[in-house]
Amino acid sequence: MFFDSLDVSYGEMWGSWKGAAHPDPMSRAAAARRHATGRDYAVLLAAGDWPLALIEFWPGRMWRVYQFDDAAECTQMIDFKRHRPGTLRVVQNVRWWFASEERHSSRQWDVQETTTVSADGQVEVRSESAGAGDAEVRRISAPVEDFLCLEPEFGDWQVFVRFLTEQGHEPAASVVLNEPADEGRGPLRATGIERLFTPGPRDTPDGPAAIEVIDAGSLRVPSGRLAVSDPGWITEPLRTIAVPPGEFPVTVSLMRTTGGTHVAAARVTLLDAPPCAWEMALEPGEDPGLLGEGQFYGVGVDAGTAAFLDAARTVSEEEFDGLIEHLDGDGSFTTELDAPEPEPNLIAFRAGHGDGSYPVWIGRTDDGRVGRVVIDFQLLPAEPRPAPKAPPRPAPKAPRRPRFLARIEAERTYAAPAAVEDPAPTGRKHIHLEKLRETERLEWGGRFPTATLRAVPQALSLVRYDADLVHEIDAAGPGVQRGIAEFAARRAATEAGLADLAWVAPALAALAQGRPLPFPFDRADALWALLADFDVPDRTVGEAVPPRHEPTRSPVEGRETEAAIVFTPEERSEPARISQPHMALSAILRAGDPHALTGAVGAVSAGVATFGEDYPAFLQEVRDLCRMLRDSGLHLADPYAVPASAEDPDESATLAAPVVVEAVDGLLDTDVIEGITVRVPADPGMAVDHVVQVRLVVGNAIYGDWRPVTAPGEPMDFTFDIEHGHAAAHYGEAKISYQQFLDEDTVIAASKTLRLRVR
Template structure:
């Protein structure tokens, strides 16, 4: 294919996901901000909505390029890393061949050829052929090592043949020579045009948080439901810092300054015909109703880097979340015996402190592992009146 124009669109990284459009698009403005601070994003280059290349910008100035052929099949993956010349080196280049469309759809390649290039131009080409049952197209994450029964060629070549400039944002022409490897030939002049993406309402907003703690009937995605309250006890804060975390991973919690003292923790249960699930958890510091809601952010997090409906949240890997004083520590034995095992049959459990020391209140995390937004309910003068973890069981809506 010879092309003289390209449509440019932006989104989240989606290399492992099969498809021909961004599953999670972002605006150019968000991509610009991510580029400036070294955060990841993806660039799709297309012709009349047919993808030619997917460019993934990774941290530490790394890039990955996927190339599509005339059938819109993803046939090649190139990993580029910074080189001592100040340019990018095509360190790994993997090419796939498929016997037919069914084989491509099932990710069973017939041939996989991987070219590895060292910083000084030493080249190794490894060719693998699928066995009787085929093979997966998952790309290698490291260069081949050790003895191999597959054909390998080694030779030297000018390293300049594998270099390309480091792009400034929007300067995607630097990658156009790579497209020839998928049979696409750029014209003398190639015009790039951005595909507009609706800005929408931006990052996730705290809508309907009060509704989560209003007892009574409501509509849930699976049908009629009832919101119930559970008193989870008093949380003791001694350091003036509240932590929100998976109790099994306390090394990097989300924290916020709050007054010392003892404060009530309330769970919101969503009860349906399938049973009850923890929909949200709240610790209340002031009786004053929230005037506004803010997302609980770490110092290095910027809402301007988030796409539509995205959020920075507390990560859950044990099916459990917790409120605790930021100084509280928990041993592995305590977690198993006093938190995880009791939560098999309960919605919440308290891990007491010794004497005046801070305690920990753990609770089931919605429907399990994942990432969940944490909201700060602030009073009119900016004080933190409450902190809420929303497990996103109810659709957004209702009051701000």
């Protein structure tokens, strides 16, 4: 393709885009400010209707250029690093060849060639053919100057034009760059806020709806700092607004549709006078000039719930669990965590369609005072905005993106303050977190687990058989959970023919009375040996087979969910035979767990294995009992609960805790890192050929790395990919430790555990 001019558009990084206008646009001024502060953005160069190059600016002054062929297909990716001030070096050049358009659309390349260049001009060319196994590798030396180019200042995109010839394009001797017009492009604006709180019918993209306004109570703000937050994450930096100390009414807007009722917005009214202007609630360091079109700084929600509160208010884990139980169990849309006057209370409400990031707006009166504070869950479309002035050359309209991509962008707009240091690119983090959340939602039967349930070892196993029951047990409270654990253990023991044995009956009695399990259930070696007792029945049962799950269409566009379909007898293969006495003893042992929820879920899970093919009837009994105990108002104190030990769990560890180089004050911010470096301190007790193994624990997953000691007097660095950091950010924390081995099996010493908060 010959060209003498290129259209320029700016936006977020989006390497797979094929259109001639950027899909996530931002103004030229916003991109320039991002460049000056070291934050990521992208530049799209297009010739008429054809994209030719997408140029990404990465923190650390790194650049990546995606190049497109005459069919607008991405077939090349070039990475640049700063070689010296004012000069870039090509460090990697990847090209793909595809046999057909279908293979290209699915990114199934037939040949991939990767050229890597070192700082001293050493070049490695690696050619791979799909399905061929080993790659062909060539190494050559060349003058490093052959791989250098000028480092561009903002707007100097001519630097990259010469690379377009690698795709067969023919630039003219002088190429004109057509910069975009900036009118009409910028951050999200507060439009239609009053419509959110005006009762009546509405038209939405999903059909007709009706707005209903309800009173949520009065909020006390004695400190004069009103905060908007997820009530489960108020330890994080809060988004606060300075208001007069006092007590103010809270109003919630409900949007009712044929698909259900959701909270559309919530409002605190501080003054009777109506606002004359709306502005985005910002924290120090947040610069709207860095936001792209339609983006905002907002409140992140990870528990499906948001709240208004005084910034000095705290929420205990028990209060939060009760809050969630009230909203989920009673079908309420709002709830209050009260406190004796004049102490601050908290008013919480469901967050639209669930987790995400949402804008907070401040309505000011004509004299500049704060009259309203509103959180908008973006269920209603904004009022039409004035159309932007037409660009010098028309660009085709971008196709409508699936909603789950819009949600990723909503999370991306929950941006950190402009960084002085070089932050890492955020797009891949949010995509990775979105995948983790969606995977977890499906794993847990279409609902996100509470943090407590997520930590129960047998919970995911039981979810495969009855996800709704697992969540119901989780929400029931410790008294109900202990009753379920005792019932499941007794039913399993009875089914296996063990309940009346002289050494089993005392354990069942202890469970019923809330006492610790007696001998032999306090000694595993003695317990399992007793299975040789001639009085133990030799009973087996067919293995319990969970229902089959097939993907179906989800109400959320672009997403699939799962529906349970029970195997028919013809489809089911011959199940394995399971020993009932072994599974029944496991049910009793698990029922005695010091943690009520762990005991209940563990006992029911073992009970499923004990009943085998007949497990549906057993689970129905558990479900009936759970509802009966819950409906009876049973809220007993957990009979097994004991105060947490104040002893450091790592007190016996002899090695110093590891250090994470990228962490600051116990916080690992995955928006500003590209990987995790775990540093094991030097220790005189380590010798050559000893082995050090590092463990990174995230949720229920354990990631490990190990290496022989080569220099005992020096620290050792272990690296983990940024994806491990993204997984830790999903759970909010990570635990890191290491062990010293004499050989593969002999542990010499263990370290203390480093616990990090991760976001």
